[in-house]
Amino acid sequence: MSTPNHTQGWPAAPLAPFGHFKDVRQSFGRGSGSPLVAIDNITFDVTQGSLVTLLGPSGCGKTTFLKIVGGLIPATSGTVQINGRNVTAPHEDFGVVFQQANLMPWRTMIDNVLFPMEILKLRDATAVSRARELLASVGLEGFENAYPSQLSGGMQQRVALCRALIHRPKLLLMDEPFGALDELTRMEMQDLLLDIRAKTNATVMFVTHSISEAVYISDIVAVFSKRPAVIADFIKVELPYPRSAEMRYLPEFTELEHRAGRALGITR
Amino acid sequence: MIKRIENTVYPLVGIAVIMIAWQAYTYYFGLNRIVLPSPTDIFWASIANWETLLRESWPTFLESILGFGLAVLVGIPFAVCVANSRVLNLTLYPILIATQSVPKVAVAPIILVWFGLGMQSKLVIAFLVAFFPIVVDTAAGMRATPSGLLELARALRASPLQVFTKVQFPAALPFIFAGSKVAVTLAVIGAVIGEFIGSTQGLGNTLLTANSQLDSPLAWAALVWLSALGIFLFGLVVLAERIVMPWSGAGHH
Numbered sequence: 406m407s408t409p410n411h412t413q414g415w416p417a418a419p420l421a422p423f424g425h426f427k428d429v430r431q432s433f434g435r436g437s438g439s440p441l442v443a444i445d446n447i448t449f450d451v452t453q454g455s456l457v458t459l460l461g462p463s464g465c466g467k468t469t470f471l472k473i474v475g476g477l478i479p480a481t482s483g484t485v486q487i488n489g490r491n492v493t494a495p496h497e498d499f500g501v502v503f504q505q506a507n508l509m510p511w512r513t514m515i516d517n518v519l520f521p522m523e524i525l526k527l528r529d530a531t532a533v534s535r536a537r538e539l540l541a542s543v544g545l546e547g548f549e550n551a552y553p554s555q556l557s558g559g560m561q562q563r564v565a566l567c568r569a570l571i572h573r574p575k576l577l578l579m580d581e582p583f584g585a586l587d588e589l590t591r592m593e594m595q596d597l598l599l600d601i602r603a604k605t606n607a608t609v610m611f612v613t614h615s616i617s618e619a620v621y622i623s624d625i626v627a628v629f630s631k632r633p634a635v636i637a638d639f640i641k642v643e644l645p646y647p648r649s650a651e652m653r654y655l656p657e658f659t660e661l662e663h664r665a666g667r668a669l670g671i672t673r
Numbered sequence: 674m675i676k677r678i679e680n681t682v683y684p685l686v687g688i689a690v691i692m693i694a695w696q697a698y699t700y701y702f703g704l705n706r707i708v709l710p711s712p713t714d715i716f717w718a719s720i721a722n723w724e725t726l727l728r729e730s731w732p733t734f735l736e737s738i739l740g741f742g743l744a745v746l747v748g749i750p751f752a753v754c755v756a757n758s759r760v761l762n763l764t765l766y767p768i769l770i771a772t773q774s775v776p777k778v779a780v781a782p783i784i785l786v787w788f789g790l791g792m793q794s795k796l797v798i799a800f801l802v803a804f805f806p807i808v809v810d811t812a813a814g815m816r817a818t819p820s821g822l823l824e825l826a827r828a829l830r831a832s833p834l835q836v837f838t839k840v841q842f843p844a845a846l847p848f849i850f851a852g853s854k855v856a857v858t859l860a861v862i863g864a865v866i867g868e869f870i871g872s873t874q875g876l877g878n879t880l881l882t883a884n885s886q887l888d889s890p891l892a893w894a895a896l897v898w899l900s901a902l903g904i905f906l907f908g909l910v911v912l913a914e915r916i917v918m919p920w921s922g923a924g925h926h
C-alpha cells in the first residue's frame with residue numbers, strides 16, 4: 406500500500422504507535438437541564454507519521470476533539486495519549502492551525518511565522534533563516550516583510566501553516582484550515598500540505614467538512630457521527646502517494662467518497 | 674491619485690464657500706465688527722497680533738499636551754489593571770464612572786483653589802478631561818483581544834506577561850489611539866476652561882481679555898488659533914499612530 410517517494414510518501418516507521426484515544430467523552434454544562442454531550446466515546450489509534458482526517462457534520466464535536474488532543478481543553482473522561490504521554494496541557498511538540506489564519510496584523514509575515522519561536526525563547530538567526538525557507542517553500546518568497554492586510558486569504562493561511570511548522574512539531578493539528586478558501590486554492594493547499602508532511606514526517610490530524618478533501622489527503626478518514634459523536638466509520642485510504650488531481654476521478658476514489666458519504670448518512 | 678486630490682480639494686472648496694458667504698454677509702449688511710467681524714478682519718487681527726498670539730499659544734499648548742501626556746501615562750496602566758483584574762474592575766470602575774459624571778467645568782474653580790492661577794491648575798483640568806476616554810478605550814481594547822490569538826498563545830504555553838506584551842497590548846493599540854484622539858482635543862478644551870476661570874496667560878486668557886475690550890477681531894483670531902492648536906495636537910497623535918502602527922496604513926483598499 407505504500408509507494409516510497411522522495412517528496413510524498415509513507416513515513417519510515419509507519420507502525421510506531423503515536424496517538425492513542427480511548428473512550429474520549431466530552432460534555433458541556435448548560436446552566437440548567439442535562440449537560441450537552443458533544444462527543445461520546447471516541448476510540449481510535451493514530452500511527453506515527455500518518456495523516457488522519459476527522460470528517461463529520463457541523464457541530465458534531467470535531468473542533469472539540471481536536472482541542473482535547475491539543476491539550477487546550479480537558480476531556481470530561483477517557484484517555485488521550487500522544488507519544489505515550491497523557492495529554493493534560495498544550496505541548497511544544499504540537500503545532501496548531503485554526504480555521505481562521507489568526508495572523509497578528511501588527512507583525513510582518515516573517516515575524517508572524519517566528520511568533521512561536523519568540524514564545525519558546527528560541528528566536529535566533531537560524532530560526533529566522535528557517536522562517537524564510539518555510540515562506541519560500543509555500544511560495545511566499547518576497548513577502549517576508551508584508552503585513553497580513555496586504556495578503557489574500559490563501560496567502561495568509563499559508564503563513565499560518567508556516568507558523569505551525571516553525572518549531573518542528575511532531576503533531577500538526579489542523580481545524581478546517583482550508584475551509585475559507587476557494588476550490589482552486591484549496592486544492593493547491595492540499596498538495597502543499599502533502600508535500601510538507603512528506604518532508605517533515607509530522608503526524609497530522611486534520612478536521613474537514615469536505616468528503617473529497619478528506620479522501621484526497623488522508624491515510625485514514627475517521628468519520629464522526631452526529632452529536633453525541635462516535636466513530637461512524639474508520640476508512641483506510643489506500644491510494645498511492647504522491648496523490649495527484651487525476652486520482653479524484655478514479656473509481657476507487659469515488660468508492661471511498663461513497664463510503665464516507667454512507668457513514669455520514671448522506672447516501673445509502 | 675484622483676481620490677487624493679478630491680480629499681484635499683473638496684474641504685478647501687467648502688471652507689472657501691463659507692468664507693465668501695460670511696464676508697459677503699458682513700459687507701452687505703454692514704455688520705458692526707464687534708458683533709461679527711468679517712474673515713478679513715479676523716485675518717488682519719491675526720497678522721497684527723501674531724506675536725501675542727504665538728506667545729500665548731505656548732502656555733496653552735504646554736498645558737494641553739502635558740495634561741494629555743499625563744493622562745496617557747496614568748490612564749493606560751490604570752486601564753490595563755482594571756481590564757485584567759476582576760477585583761480592581763469591580764472596585765475602581767464604578768468610582769471612575771461616578772467621577773466622570775461630575776461636570777469638569779464645575780470642578781475647575783476648586784482645582785484653581787488647589788493648584789493656583791498658574792499652569793499646574795490648567796494641566797490638571799486637561800488631565801482630568803483626557804483621562805476618561807483613554808481609560809475607557811484602552812480597557813475596551815484589552816478586552817477585545819481576538820480569541821483566536823489568545824488560543825494560539827495558549828497552545829504555545831505563553832506566559833501571562835508574554836500574552837500581554839505580544840498579544841493583548843498590540844491588539845489594543847488601535848483602541849488606545851482612538852481614545853487618544855478624542856482625549857487630546859478634550860485636553861485643549863480643559864486647558865481653555867482653566868484659563869477662562871482664572872489665568873494670566875494663554876489663548877483662553879487672550880480671548881477673554883479681547884472680548885472684554887470689545888476687540889472682537891482679536892477674540893476671533895484667538896479662537897482660530899485655538900482650533901489650529903487643537904488640529905495640530907490631533908495631528909501629532911495621528912503622526913504617532915502612523916509611527917507606532919505602521920501596519921494600519923498598509924492595507925490594500
Ligand SMILES: Nc1ncnc2c1ncn2[C@@H]1O[C@H](COP(=O)(O)OP(=O)(O)OP(=O)(O)O)[C@@H](O)[C@H]1O
Nearest residue numbers: 433434441443461462463464465466467468469470
Ligand atoms: N465551550 C463550550 N461550551 C458549551 N458548548 C460547547 C462548547 N464548545 C462546543 N460546544 C458545543 O459542542 C458541540 C460541538 O462543537 P464543535 O465546535 O466541536 O463542533 P464542530 O464539529 O467543530 O462543528 P463545525 O464543523 O461547525 O466547526 C456544539 O454543539 C457546540 O455547541
Ligand SMILES: [Mg+2]
Nearest residue numbers: 467468469580
Ligand atoms: Mg469546528
